[in-house]
Amino acid sequence: MTPQDKEAFEELLANCADEPIRFPGAIQPHGLLLTLSEPELSIIQISANVETLLARPAPELIGQPLQSLIGDAHAAQVREALQQSTLSDAPPLHFRLNGTAFEGLLHRHQDVLILELEIHVENFQPRNVAGTETHLGRMLARLQKAQSLQALYDISVKEIQAMTGYDRVLIYRFEEEGHGQVIAEASDPSMEVFNGLFFPASDIPEQARELYRTNWLRIIPNADYQPVPLVPKLRPDTQTPLDLSFATLRSVSPIHCQYMKNMGVLSSMSISLLKGDRLWGLISCGNRQPLHVPHELRTACQTIGQVLSLQISAMEALEVSRQREEKVEALALLNQAMIDSPQNVFDGLANQPQVLMALANAGGIAIIEDKQLHRYGNCPEPEDIRALHKWLQERGEPVFASHHLASVYPPAAQYQQVASGVLAMSLPKPVDNGVLWFRPEVKENINWSGDPRKPLDLENSDAGLRLRPRTSFEIWKVEMAGISTKWSHGDLFAANDLRRSALENDLARQVRREQEAVRARDELVAVVSHDLRNPMTVISMLCGMMQKAFSSDGPHTSRRISTAIDTMQQAAGRMNTLLEDLLDTSKIDAGRYTIAPQKLDVAQMFEEAQSLLAPLALDKDISISFEADPDLSIHADPERLFQVLSNLVGNAIKFTPRLGTVDVFAKSVGDDIVFTVRDSGEGIPKDHLPHVFDRYWTVKEGNPNGTGLGLYITQGIVEAHGGRIVAESEPGQGSEFRFTVPRLD
CATH class of the missing domain: 1.10.287 (Helix Hairpins)
Known part of the structure; x- marks a missing residue:
């Protein structure tokens, strides 16, 4: 491939990923598609094959009422179906038009009503002799009795093949890395076997996966079809292509049709398997000859897919629970070891190396506690472990897991024989700490369906260069290096639970x-x-x-x-x-400060305070006053409350210059008595004000003997009484301290 061709290939590949598969502007020819306005049910768009199937030219039908095409009786059936709360609850619509039987399918999407008239498949003979409902009921019962996930898969593919007659039915599971693997298959003996093979992620592009996630079932009766365009091409109301995401007749990508032919099939059906709202996998059906499975049978297959999805989720949840139960005993032993350790939690873990390794089925472990490094089993060198641990700390993840460490941390390629996989946990402490579990490289051959490095090819045609889906599905073996066995849900649970226990024990020690x-x-x-x-x-x-x-x-x-x-x-x-x-x-x-409260008369308390504190003010020629609202009573410790007043008044006198003023007030405000001590001193600097109640806070100037404990103790006494204290100050304009004590009614 020339550099120019390579550049063209990359551009075409990008265009393929962005192909508007939701807006093909065409349908498959096994039916008609109409868009209708509501409530008039006038025809807005219609597929061009209306002329072939119903002998009516498409252009002349645009704007006409639906009954002009299908008759009043059938139009009445449509209107009756539209009365249902959800269209899926409407009874089946069966029409016979121009000698052809049709099934009517209705759905709304993006403010438009879409009616599909799919040609009814008459005298369809599936492989089983029982009726669809009987077979479906028996199959659902078998699914519910399955004892393992693999049994679920095997039952599903065999029964769907028996019901539909497809040459091949398989279950395809998506892996975390994007590619997928065939995990169950039921095929005609003459078909190539795909079971166990991996398919590259590019076989099902991201946009196709999203469509599979939102739409349970897709069918292509004949991949060798010619797309039927819509008339007009664009929606008249929006001048945009019609979104056919949920249309059964939606035309598919020509690249996908060619891909099917290259696989040797001309008909396909796929059923989505969801886990929650995530696409878990697909049931994929293929047939060498064209095969049109009727809508009723497809609905039964869709039901199977939905039941299988629920069963997969339930059984995987049970498996996760089982894996967790397997770890409980080991986690309890390790927790007790951490509790019993006289030093720290990591020393306790270091005393149980075999239990710790077995906890996550590891080949080696490393325990880091600041300068201490303990290694057991097969581990990288100490300097490599320290470097890896530093990288893990920089990531900031409490628990980290990777079964292909070198792909995210390239230096690990030097020791992948012993540590291709790592599971790690650490605690948020100032010192380095953590536990790292290592798993060795497991070299294995992965069987790919075709070369995963060549999902698409390039060909020259009369129209120029174009993409061509890969033609080879022969087994391509790739040796996977630098990969360990994956860490299970149980392993991740164990690491998280051990971290939780270590954190709790560490905090308890502190x-x-x-x-x-x-x-x-x-x-x-x-x-x-x-x-x-x-x-x-x-x-x-x-x-x-x-x-x-x-x-x-x-x-x-x-x-x-x-x-x-x-x-x-x-x-x-x-x-x-x-x-x-x-x-x-x-x-x-220590939270052990106690008071001995009793009933106090505020006015009497102020008289005593004035007689004791006034001489201190007179020494500096400071005017001091005590004023209280009449009949104020409080429930307080007299000695402690006087300590508060003497501390606040003493500070006010100390930091007020000669001839200044100190005023003390007591007022009733709601359920509290508010005490205020105000002075005309120099005030407290703004950057100091938030810290005046801190321990050991003191203003050095003018207070050479202060301990910095007075206001801290004052706050403690006030809070012990159920009150609170605040300070306000403006430099040069004095300070004001206010505290509350609950009033006594």
Whole structure:
């Protein structure tokens, strides 16, 4: 093939993939097709063979009422059928026109009513002697009793061949890679056997598969037909070709007709097999001579296809369930090993290498836990495993499976003898971790029906270069290298379930470690605070006794000692405050902070607060006020609530300059009492405001001794009362803290 021919071939191949098979503009000649307007039932389009079959020229029928072609009685049958909620529920339409018997088939599609008048096949004699209904009932019963998928397939092809008389009936299953395999066949002894053969994906292009998915059955009584065009060619209302996706008479691609002839058949019928809404496979029928199976019998075959589809889905689901059950015992052993491991979950798995390998029927496993790498069985080299694991992590898939690893990860070609297939899982942790199962290469010969690399050919004709379907269906053997046995549903389930268990156990370990750390911290804080409180009390008492002995009005030495004693007392006071704060923080963090609420009168509480806090404000000439709505009562812990007020008011006084103001309010709002502490200080910077209630947050300027725990504890106390606290501030305009406490009615 010259470069020019090759380029032309690629272009024609692309055009073939885009061939408008839904819009052929023609039908097969074993019937008539009309498009009708509703509700008038005027003829919009009609197939040109109306002149041959009914002796009426097509152009003169356009725009005419349907009864002008088929008569009033038959038109009335059509109108009656249209009254059904779904056209499939309508009774069969049988017409005799111009000495020919027809079956009427109705469907709507894309806003148009389509009526097909298919020539009725009279005196059709299938191979079985029983009637269609009797045979169908017996067959459906046999399908339901089948004990395996293969039995289902074998029953189906044998019974359909007996019912229809086709020379060959086979079941063709699509593989994930796109190609398909014949998995069951019933053929005349003189026919070439296709059972077990693989057919390339190009034999059934993607657009044809989509048509098979949406339309259960297609028939070609005679591949040697001449297409019959529609008149007019385009729909008058849209000026587009008529979509014949669901038309029984739809004309098919000439390439497909030639493909049939090359296979040695002139008639075909295909029935879709669906799994959910996905095309699982086809029942494909072929006959060496033209064969027109009547509509009634085709409907029975379609029913078989639908039942078989349901049975396939049900039995595959049972098979998946069986595969999962086989893994349960091993998964339980591995889960217990992870629980019992004193270190981490992956160490537990590493102690059960044989169970872990058997879980996925692997030839080797690798367990990665950060710098540790454990290998068992036949595995790639450590550096290769690390590189593969890094690539898997970059993909970001929790569980990954491939039976042809080199096709997606080329470096794997270097070790495909031991790892043509890989199944892997990992946990979302900062450190590297994961389990990888390896399967070796399984070299096998795949029997293809013809050379899969040459699905189509090129030929010169009077019209120029054109595609020609392949003419050879001889067995073409291809050795498949770098491929392992496929990972089953059960293997994938096992990897996912093991990952779930590992994740749960890993998280449980982290929670236990954190709980132990919290308990240890709480115990340490409690011990330290208890052991320090007694010495601090002694220091305070001794400082008081020493102050009596040394006067600040005495000699120079006495004044220096008195000043030092004051400093010691202040330091001891701060130490006691810090110890109390640490204890409160520990309880809040652990969710063990408790209060002792009682009925409190807000006005009385404000009087006490003012008497205790006002002297702090007077030292800075700050005006302070407390105002409360009359008769406010709350249910609160008096000591803890005063701690909140003193903390907020103390902060306000601390960060308000001399001659400033601090105002405290209490108002009833709904079911809450809202307390507000407002100051005229410098305010809190906007980038600090969201963090004022964080642990250890503090403003350094003007607060050299702050621990950063006061507001955190304040928030904890408010929330322990069932309230909430918020802060608002504008730099240069002061701050406002508001907290709520449920009111007591």
